[in-house]
Amino acid sequence: MEGALEEDVLDEDNQDLFINFTPEVQKAIDEVLPSKDPLDEPDFNSIDYINSLFPTEQSLSNIDEVVAKMENKIHSIDNEISTVVRGQITASQDGRQALDEAQKVIKQLFQHIKNIKEKAEKSEEMVREITRDIKQLDCAKRNLTLAITTLNHLHMLVGGVDTLKSLTLRRLYGEIALPLQAISEVMTHFENYSDIPQIKSLSDQVKSIHVELAEQITHDFKEAFSGTNKTSIPNKQLAQACLVVSILEPKVKRDLLKWFVNLQLQEYNHLFQETEDTAWLDKIDKRYAWIKRHLLEFEDRLGNLFPQSWEVSERIAVQFCRNTRDELSKIMLKRKSEIDVKLLLYAIQKTSTFENLLARRFTGVTLRDDDTSAEPDLGGKSPFSGLIGDCFIPHLEIYIESIDRNLSDLIERFVQDSKQTQPTEATDTQAPILPSCPDLFVFYKKSMIQCTQLDKGQSMLSLTKTFQKYLHEYSEKLLQNNLPKIETQSLGTSVQLLTRDLQKMSTSGLIQNFSSLLKEGEITRFNKDELAKICCILSTAEYCLETTQQLSDKLKEKIEQALAERIDLSKEQDNFHKVISNCILILVQDLENACEPALTAMSKGLFPRSSASPGARVPLGHASPSARLWPRLCEAPPPTKLAPPPLKSFCLQIQWQNVDTVGDQSSYITAITTHLKTTIPIIRDNLSHSRKYFTQFCIKFANSFIPKFIQHIYKCKPINTEGAEQLLLDTHMLKTILLNLPSISSQINRQAPASYTKVVTKGMTKAEMILKVVMTPVDPSKAFIEQYRKLLPECQLNDFYKILDMKSVKRQEQAVLVDVFKAYKA
Numbered sequence: 001m002e003g004a005l006e007e008d009v010l011d012e013d014n015q016d017l018f019i020n021f022t023p024e025v026q027k028a029i030d031e032v033l034p035s036k037d038p039l040d041e042p043d044f045n046s047i048d049y050i051n052s053l054f055p056t057e058q059s060l061s062n063i064d065e066v067v068a069k070m071e072n073k074i075h076s077i078d079n080e081i082s083t084v085v086r087g088q089i090t091a092s093q094d095g096r097q098a099l100d101e102a103q104k105v106i107k108q109l110f111q112h113i114k115n116i117k118e119k120a121e122k123s124e125e126m127v128r129e130i131t132r133d134i135k136q137l138d139c140a141k142r143n144l145t146l147a148i149t150t151l152n153h154l155h156m157l158v159g160g161v162d163t164l165k166s167l168t169l170r171r172l173y174g175e176i177a178l179p180l181q182a183i184s185e186v187m188t189h190f191e192n193y194s195d196i197p198q199i200k201s202l203s204d205q206v207k208s209i210h211v212e213l214a215e216q217i218t219h220d221f222k223e224a225f226s227g228t229n230k231t232s233i234p235n236k237q238l239a240q241a242c243l244v245v246s247i248l249e250p251k252v253k254r255d256l257l258k259w260f261v262n263l264q265l266q267e268y269n270h271l272f273q274e275t276e277d278t279a280w281l282d283k284i285d286k287r288y289a290w291i292k293r294h295l296l297e298f299e300d301r302l303g304n305l306f307p308q309s310w311e312v313s314e315r316i317a318v319q320f321c322r323n324t325r326d327e328l329s330k331i332m333l334k335r336k337s338e339i340d341v342k343l344l345l346y347a348i349q350k351t352s353t354f355e356n357l358l359a360r361r362f363t364g365v366t367l368r369d370d371d372t373s374a375e376p377d378l379g380g381k382s383p384f385s386g387l388i389g390d391c392f393i394p395h396l397e398i399y400i401e402s403i404d405r406n407l408s409d410l411i412e413r414f415v416q417d418s419k420q421t422q423p424t425e426a427t428d429t430q431a432p433i434l435p436s437c438p439d440l441f442v443f444y445k446k447s448m449i450q451c452t453q454l455d456k457g458q459s460m461l462s463l464t465k466t467f468q469k470y471l472h473e474y475s476e477k478l479l480q481n482n483l484p485k486i487e488t489q490s491l492g493t494s495v496q497l498l499t500r501d502l503q504k505m506s507t508s509g510l511i512q513n514f515s516s517l518l519k520e521g522e523i524t525r526f527n528k529d530e531l532a533k534i535c536c537i538l539s540t541a542e543y544c545l546e547t548t549q550q551l552s553d554k555l556k557e558k559i560e561q562a563l564a565e566r567i568d569l570s571k572e573q574d575n576f577h578k579v580i581s582n583c584i585l586i587l588v589q590d591l592e593n594a595c596e597p598a599l600t601a602m603s604k605g606l607f608p609r610s611s612a613s614p615g616a617r618v619p620l621g622h623a624s625p626s627a628r629l630w631p632r633l634c635e636a637p638p639p640t641k642l643a644p645p646p647l648k649s650f651c652l653q654i655q656w657q658n659v660d661t662v663g664d665q666s667s668y669i670t671a672i673t674t675h676l677k678t679t680i681p682i683i684r685d686n687l688s689h690s691r692k693y694f695t696q697f698c699i700k701f702a703n704s705f706i707p708k709f710i711q712h713i714y715k716c717k718p719i720n721t722e723g724a725e726q727l728l729l730d731t732h733m734l735k736t737i738l739l740n741l742p743s744i745s746s747q748i749n750r751q752a753p754a755s756y757t758k759v760v761t762k763g764m765t766k767a768e769m770i771l772k773v774v775m776t777p778v779d780p781s782k783a784f785i786e787q788y789r790k791l792l793p794e795c796q797l798n799d800f801y802k803i804l805d806m807k808s809v810k811r812q813e814q815a816v817l818v819d820v821f822k823a824y825k826a
Helices: 002-017 023-032 046-053 059-168 171-187 197-222 227-231 236-247 252-262 266-271 281-302 312-334 340-360 365-370 388-395 397-418 436-454 458-482 491-502 507-521 528-558 562-568 570-602 627-632 667-686 693-714 721-739 754-773 780-790 798-808 811-825
Strands: none
Touching: 059 171, 059 197, 059 436, 059 667, 171 236, 197 236, 197 252, 227 754, 236 252, 252 266, 252 312, 266 281, 266 312, 281 312, 281 340, 312 340, 312 365, 312 388, 340 388, 340 397, 388 436, 397 436, 397 458, 436 528, 458 528, 458 562, 458 570, 528 570, 528 667, 570 667, 570 693, 667 693, 667 721, 693 721, 693 754, 754 780, 754 798, 780 811, 798 811
């Protein structure tokens, strides 16, 4: 109790002496005065510290030494505190003295700033007083200058008006131009003084002079070019009058030029009026010959009459184009039935040549500067392009109809040629394609270029629709309809009948009836040329597909931007996609048909003589006379087509459940391999420039053949363990062959695409797992089900039934196993 009370007393004393600092202050102290002394710790505990000094009773023996050290340390600390306190007193006195001095300096500085500010205000006031008079003088100067200038202008205006009146009466146009220009400029200075009567009077007089000059000069021109004076060369006075007209309002110049240009074209309008023979399209070149001759004569006689900036020759040519366009539009509308494509293209060609001639001769500045012009924006092209030719656009359907007829004839010629000519052979740089294909797109290109020169609007859109029509016809008539047809036969039925009859047939009957049975079991296949033709059609469809996309891009580029979105050849591209898919499908079906007899033989147990097991029901080494006759009878001349010899390699039917040993790969695997080695290189060589479609063919074949192979595995029933092992060996050999299918019989061993390898591996692995399940004992049932679920996790109950049928499990036992299967699945 006493010890506890002492601790409480010490704690209370410590609480009185302990100073708590904030964490930030404590951190700063530690950085400035780092110390490892326990006495400097912020959470110092005296009891713990004493216990650390005297942990045991024996340690109390040196208590005197510890106390002495503490007293010395306390004494040292007292001395340090005294020194610091004395230093603080001195520092406080020095700081106070420095503060007083600083305050004095600040007061002096404030006084200096105040004095400077006062002097600056006085200086600013002096400057304002000095400049006040200068501003007044500047204002007076400006007013005086303006008054003098206005007075001079007024003097010029008053004098100039009188001078203009006098010169106008005497028709001295050469002397009028400069004063008229000066007075016009002077009048702009008096626009703000129009309310002054004198100024208004002068302004009205100037306007009156302008009107009088315009009427007078116009009259002079009309008088000079009318009647007997029409063909004479005007005098210099008219040339000077043109300079005056340039100063007058723009309308005066426009009206004068309009009258003069129409005057120049009077003869043309008369010679080529609608009732004349020269007005029709077949004489259109005479129109252009007339204007070229007339422009030469005009420039020779009157070239110096008008200022060069007026571009009178160009104005005459432009008005000629507009008149010609209007007249041709009217006459073509009335005589539309007389227009054929030859006449139309002739007129368009002559017109286009003339427009190009104008573009080389003139700049087109009158078309751009004439505010009354209704010509469309030509997007940076020649301003003369279509100036006449636009009149032919409404009649271009004749041209489109001609293109349609030409394409129709071309397609029919292609169809006839395709029956007589062979496809082009593949080269190192060119895939085998039908020769008609490049010809078709060359015709398309020429037609598109020609139509671009005629019209980039609705006519281009109509041409696109015509292109679409015959792309469709080409895909149907030249590609789809030329694909060889597969002659389908019921192979399974034929082989079944053949097998049944072989079992029932006597030796004597075999010889008489074998020929008909062999013929019944055959299947017609494509020969090498037919396979090459299918690949050629595929390559042609691929070429058409790519070129159609390029054609679509070009049409969108050439047509008017507003119509570009209406160009869509996706349907035609889909047609070519369809042809490619059909080609691949036919190739797959043909190869499948070749393998079908071998698969049927596998499911029926037709074993090769060399592979039959000694323990088979009928030992193949001692075959019956009919069996020994088999190879000899099968040695018939090979058919003209690639017909598989499904019966040549087989002998008698052996039940899979009677196989007791496992031999080499079976003959049906050899037969399948033979078909693959025969067919695949032909297809691969002909699709050497279409590797992606060759890969698609391989993938589609694997996706179709492997499930069919699995279905034939299910038909190998009943089957024993040895038979399943033999079938598993054959499956593994077939898997190896299929994995190497893309490069089979090739000197270059190229790795198969990963997408193809994945398909083959997945499908053939399933076939192997089925056979491994078949080899698994049914008892115990739970282990059998577990093995089935492990090896075939994706298979359903239907496949489970098929496997049980292969193992010859009785119906009652099947019901029990199915219940276990369902329970396990649940």
